[in-house]
Amino acid sequence: MYKLIAIDIDDTLINDDxxxxxxxxxxxxxAVAAGVVVTLATGRAYASAQAIARQTGLNVPIITYQGALVKNLLDEKVLYERYVPQDAVRKLFEYCIEHNLHLQTYIDDKLYSREENQKLIDYAALNKTQYYIExxxxxxxxxxxxxxxIIDDPDFLDELAPKLHELLGEEVHITKSKPHFLEIMHKEGTKGLALEFLADYFNCDLSQTIAVGDSWNDHEMLETAGLGVAMANAIPALKEIANYVTASNNEDGVKQVIDKFILQTI
Structure with a gap:
């Protein structure tokens, strides 16, 4: 019997609209009525994720910033938090300025950038996020x-990631949430470790957990969960490691997972 399901938001829980x-x-x-803990696991900031969580009526801690922050929805108590080491932040800023790359950061759940440009404007519109210029x-x-x-061309980011790993060292976790989004967190800021934390928090074995996602930033939690589920619209690499592939985000793929593995109605 599954007791906890962690669901990615973009291109997973929500459709293309x-x-x-x-x-x-x-x-x-x-699922909630059946006694299952339903949570979200997203790269989004908490402020952005909580709006969707509240719309769906969830009231449990949610995983945000790729796993770097787990925070309660009811009293907004922080349960798990990992910050990018300050030395790595400084090196990253210097590198991006030197190579003229768009870098944005989050402070107190607010989005900051050095300058306003189309990448920032489009990102803020996509996530319904206000931004600040410093x-x-x-x-x-x-x-x-x-x-x-960092927002840039997908192929360029694929080449950049190993360079940043070498520059920033072992204390950071680097992943892609979308082809053109390269994200840098603390090494313990992964959805997999956050899922482990929540499973322990709710006293359930990892074998009793389900994780659902579509992109490479979901692979740690799919590998950690008892049942790792990829969306039909997921990247091929995620489907390869998934235990199950459900319907797409435009075909109620999350509902299919809940019906099949939690409610067992199909």
């Missing part, structure tokens, strides 16, 4: 951040 369909909403409610990037070093994000 950025909506949770009524059918998927009903499935979420049915031209003096050294001021941003005075604060801790759970995540930094």
């Amino acid at each position: 950025k909506e949770v369909t009524p059918a998927t909403q009903q499935a979420l409610e049915a 031209p003096d990037w050294k001021k941003l070093l005075d604060y801790q951040t759970p995540k930094l994000l």
Whole structure:
């Protein structure tokens, strides 16, 4: 019997219209009614993720910033938090300035960038996030951040990731949430470790957990969960490691998982 399900948001829980369909909403409610812990696991900031969580009626801790922050929805108590080491943040800013790359960071759940550009504007629109401009990037070093994000061409980011690993060292975790988003967290800021934390928090064995996602930043939690599920629209590499491939995000794939493995109605 599965006791906990962790669901990615973008291209997984929500469809291409950025909506949770009524059918998927009903499935979420049915799972909660059956006594299952239903949580979200996203690269989004907490402020962005909590809006969707509250819309769907969830009231448990959610996994945000790729796993760098687990926070309660009811009282907003922080349960798990990992910040990018300050030395790595400084090196990353210097590298991105030297190579003219777009870098954005999160401080106190707010999005900051050195300059306003189309990449920032499009990202903020996509995530319904307000942003703040701070031209003096050294001021941003005075604060801790759970995540930094570089937006660029997918092939370029694939070449950049190993260079950044070498530059920043073993203390950081680097992953892609979308082809053109390269995200940098603390090495313990992964959805897999956050899922382990929540399973322990709710006293359930990892074999009793389900993880559902579509992108490479989901692979740690799919490998950690008792049942790792990839969406039909997931990247091929994620489907290869998944235990099960469900329907796409436009075909109520999350509902199918809940119906099949939790409610056992199909």
